[in-house]
Amino acid sequence: MADLRNCQECGRLFAYQGKNRCRKCQENEEEEYLIVRRYIREHPGASVFETSEATDVEEEKILQFLRDGRLQSRGFKNVLECVSCGQKISQGRFCDNCTNQLAADFQKVAQPKKPRKQEPEPKRRQTDRIYTRGKDEG
Template sequence: MAELANCKSCGRLFVRVSSPYCPECLKEQDKKFDIVYDYIREQEHRMATVPQVHDATGVETELIYQWVREGRLVSAMFPNLGYPCKSCGKMITEGVICSDCRNKIQGDLHREDLEEEARLKANRLKTYHTRRI
């Protein structure tokens, strides 16, 4: 369903169908994508990192990160392209956080579960039961 929205890039009001960007900004992004893709498609630039691509093309790093996140630039074809982990900033190619941060969070959750279980067990030991006659 179409709705009115402000463009995420320029702030103009437009009828939003699917993208958060107005048609003019989408055209501009497509032109920038073509520039980036033409650059990294060349054999000598396939191993380029995002900062190197930014320096060579002038395209904003956030846009390049967005394209990698969306899968428009596939890390299988361009192995050094990635985007920063939301937690620590380490470069990743999938998900939102890196495996180290994911493991740390899972460990913290597991530790909290064990602590909660120990608290419940301690409370059960303090409970006295009486028999009703």
């Protein structure tokens, strides 16, 4: 069954396939991404503002590309904030510290440090007797 949702971008109803935007908006975004990427390749020192002005792509979109780790440019230094501690970063969602911290936390979750308690095997060896001899037999 199709999961219909409203596109986050244009509000149109569309068949949800893991993205919050309809196909049209995704294509638009892809186009904008390519334009921005080409621009910063030709203008490596351009700031986000300059890039936005030159490409007509919203600054917020450009920042989104950065957060997604799709873009990288010398001119885009420290334009984002770590979503955890707020430190200025150039790419992604977390600063190096928080990335390491998260990785450490993840390790802890993945491999609990507590030594596994040796639980005694429940003794369930005795076969249940189906036929029991009546006490009064005989």
